[in-house]
Amino acid sequence: MNLFHREYGSGYPIVILHGLYGSSDNWMSTAGKLSDSYRVILPDQRNHGRSAHNELHTYEAMSNDLYELLDRLGVKKFILAGHSMGGKTASFFAKKWPGMLSGLVVIDIKPFAYSPGQGGAGEMHRAILEKMAGTDPSLIKDRDEAHSIFNDIVSSTKVRNFLLKNLHRNKRGGFEWRLNPENLLNNLDNIFDGLELPASGDHKDIISGFPVSFLRAMNSDYISDDDYEDIQALFPAAEIIEIPDSSHWVHAEKPGLIPSMIRENFPV
Secondary structure, eight states: OOOOEEEEOOSEEEEEEOOTTOOGGGGHHHHHHHTTTEEEEEEOOTTSTTSOOOSOOOHHHHHHHHHHHHHHHTOOSEEEEEETHHHHHHHHHHHHOGGGEEEEEEESOOSSOOOTTGGGHHHHHHHHHHHHHHOOGGGOOSHHHHTTTTTTTOOOHHHHHHHGGGEEEOTTSOEEESSOHHHHHHTHHHHTOOOOOOOTTOGGGOOOSSOEEEEEETTOSSSOGGGHHHHHHHSTTEEEEEETTOOSOHHHHSTTHHHHHHHHHSOO
16 A cells, blocks of 8 residues: 655654554654654554555554555665554564564554453444544534534543544535544454464564564553563563653653654664
8 A cells, every 4th residue: 555654854764653543743743853863754554644545454454554665765774663553563564574673662552462341442442433433524514513522432632632633624625534434443353453472482473683662651551560571572672661640642742752762762
């Protein structure tokens, strides 16, 4: 798939992958803070942003999409970062093409499968996507009306505003969803999927050869204490960095943290 992407700066390449409901423009501020030293590439993953929609939404497909984009851009070696769903895509990419990576940053997601009810996240995502799929955006009169769509699902105003970034006006002046809620809803089990743990003593399935940082937001339940040992079994070089006083949306709440961490851990 020919992904839409944005580029900033020049220098050593770093790719940043957004999460579910996100798009490349969520990371423009981060890109701006890195663009003096890095060539920052921000793709829109399939069924999100300005990239094409497709009924297949798996990490295998999304990692292949990224490989095709990098091949088109002539990028052979790079740093890869991903948030949430983007962190899963990054982990799958790292397993398939480890020789292309000089560093990996996974932001507040474990690389393994989640059970649908874990932490209540599964039901929340299902409710959000069902609400999007069941709402005809062309009937929405204005943004004030749009703000009421998720009131009964999401209590946080910041998260509601984030979800509504997917609502945009088309050339006819009406609203439409930029992402594809039907495809995402039908692939929710795939979105909760993950990599397998390597068998005990089996070194061929570990992912190594480059430094790895997992960022855990401490006010989030996407990574738990119990996940540390498994993460380091799959990624022996993994450093797990705990981010205090931060929810899952760490890049929005602490906008300077990820750029400074990348500069410190992956200098060029």
